[in-house]
Amino acid sequence: MVKNFEILIPEIFPKNKIISGVTKRNLHLFPDKGFTISNADTFSLQEIETHRKFLAEVLCVEYKHLKFQKQVHKTDIQIVTQNTPNGLETDGMITSEKGLILNVSIADCLAILIYDPINEIIAAIHSGWRSTKDNIAGKGIQLLLDKYNSNPWDLLVYLSPCASGRNYEVGYDVAKYFPENTIQINKNKFLFDNQKQVFNQLIESGVNRENIEASDICTIVNPEYHSFRRDKDKSGRMSAFIAMLMDS
Numbered sequence: 433m434v435k436n437f438e439i440l441i442p443e444i445f446p447k448n449k450i451i452s453g454v455t456k457r458n459l460h461l462f463p464d465k466g467f468t469i470s471n472a473d474t475f476s477l478q479e480i481e482t483h484r485k486f487l488a489e490v491l492c493v494e495y496k497h498l499k500f501q502k503q504v505h506k507t508d509i510q511i512v513t514q515n516t517p518n519g520l521e522t523d524g525m526i527t528s529e530k531g532l533i534l535n536v537s538i539a540d541c542l543a544i545l546i547y548d549p550i551n552e553i554i555a556a557i558h559s560g561w562r563s564t565k566d567n568i569a570g571k572g573i574q575l576l577l578d579k580y581n582s583n584p585w586d587l588l589v590y591l592s593p594c595a596s597g598r599n600y601e602v603g604y605d606v607a608k609y610f611p612e613n614t615i616q617i618n619k620n621k622f623l624f625d626n627q628k629q630v631f632n633q634l635i636e637s638g639v640n641r642e643n644i645e646a647s648d649i650c651t652i653v654n655p656e657y658h659s660f661r662r663d664k665d666k667s668g669r670m671s672a673f674i675a676m677l678m679d680s
Contacts, residue, residue: 597625
């Protein structure tokens with residue numbers, strides 16, 4: 433493993449079964465613009481490819497085992513295998529294959545990482561406000577139930593760092609969809625808690641609240657993480673990733 437590469441590690445998943453994390457900007461290793469795994473205006477495609485391969489080196493896996501999606505802020509979720517090409521237009525991936533690393537690209541949006549320890553299934557879902565509005569979390573849980581007979585109560589879930597309800601300002605055009613999780617701060621501005629909205633959607637889908645770990649890190653104010661709200665077009669993207677370890 434590459435030394436000094438910083439990754440936030442969830443505590444909810446069993447370490448002998450799951451490898452997971454959220455990459456930080458790692459400015460000490462990438463002092464110009466930070467580490468990124470997805471398209472941003474100030475990063476070339478070559479830089480992104482180099483950074484993705486670097487992540488494979490960090491995780492001590494072959495690059496071909498990393499899966500990336502082209503996120504479109506909708507609610508499509510795809511079941512993927514080793515043979516699935518990268519770049520599918522989707523906002524969620526599910527797999528039963530061990531050793532396959534599912535990546536969600538985030539910079540203020542929320543990543544939802546899920547592990548079914550009974551059926552040995554994982555999911556990685558991207559939930560910006562548009563996908564949250566259409567309950568992509570609930571649709572992901574339903575897909576696990578339909579395809580794999582997963583019991584929502586058994587699922588372990590991690591909610592990543594994201595734009596928090598303390599700092600995520602939106603207009604009425606967004607706030608109107610989330611009356612229970614927005615606070616009006618002036619005539620035209622509201623604070624929206626995307627993570628809390630998704631947390632509640634998971635509970636409504638039957639997930640045990642004791643099985644949900646929600647990061648309290650706000651990407652907007654924490655410089656260790658990319659934030660589009662803070663850095664605009666100069667922002668890169670973190671990877672929130674999850675994989676099931678191969679049997680030894």
